[in-house]
Amino acid sequence: MRAILQDKYGTPDNLHLGETDKPMPGPNEVLIEVRAAGIDRGTAHLMRGEPYLMRVIGFGFRGPKNPVPGRDVAGTVVEVGSDVTEFTPGDEVFGIAPKGSFAEYAVAPTKKLVHKPANLTFEQAAVVPVSATTAIRALRDVGHVERGQHVLIIGASGGVGTYAVQLAKALGATVTGVSSTAKVDLVRTLGADDVIDYTQEDFADRATRCDLILDIGGNSRISRLRGALAPKGTLVIVGGEAGKWTGVGRQLGAVSLSPFVSQRLAMFVNKESRENLEAVSELIEAGQVTPSVDRTYPLIEVPDAMRHLEAGEARGKIAISI
Secondary structure (H helix, E strand, C coil): CEEEECCCCCCHHHCEEEECCCCCCCCCEEEEEEEEEEECHHHHHHHHCCCCHHHHHHHCCCCCCCCCCCCEEEEEEEEECCCCCCCCCCCEEEEECCCCCCECEEEEEHHHEEECCCCCCHHHHHCCHHHHHHHHHHHHHHCCCCCCCEEEEECCCCHHHHHHHHHHHHCCCEEEEEECHHHHHHHHHCCCCEEEECCCCCHHHCCCCEEEEEEECCCCCHHHHHHCEEEEEEEEEECCCCCCCCCCHHHHHHHHHHHHCCCEEECCCCCCCHHHHHHHHHHHHCCCCCCCEEEEEEHHHHHHHHHHHHCCCCCCEEEEEC
């Protein structure tokens, strides 16, 4: 099969289109004919092998253990494992393929896969799994958002942020998004009640204090974030864009401080699950959440898609059409 391959960590220049063996599904897996895949920040981190902690915990020390990058997947089931009862060949599905989705075929475990909503294209479905389940876990499971609360989302125009804005609104919150000038209009169309252009205004200068702050891939100091948080509010730091070693330095600092302050500074560790993907899928089918696809690239142009993502130019998500 055709696939994007990578044999060492580094820049998008290390990604190339090649041929590799079609994967075989295990007992609790299905083989998917990939129609589209999605790119997220985690895929970029895996490409570069940063933070270095990723290499230590099993992703490959000198190079990626899985030569095919990509995790988000949408397509049609063509073969099921011996213990699979939830899916049959011909089913249209979307979810997470841990061993790589930038290929004509991919294997996914049933515990990370659901049926594709009928109101989504394959490209739209492919950009949902990783980012949307991250957002719903950050808001609901870790942030414990409640109806009527005021939620501040820093990084509201990115992959996770575009879902976080919509999900917070669907859960009954009032939402303020933070983004660059070029993406303010996008965040408004997602349903944010207010949008802060960080090039013109500092969110920390506002008098209103928020019940929940989601800092998605930001670099603000903990003290600055706490200043925008209500006395009994919750801070959830999602992702770790700074630091080559652990990528979670600010999260660890926040958790260490949390016992000594009235605010709750929560540690975020994503847990990919079918339950969260199903919850997002139901909201999509109900019309409360819509994937924001910035651009769609053909498989051979994955390196260009990665460059577009790393340049910070994407408005929402990037899809790969297979």
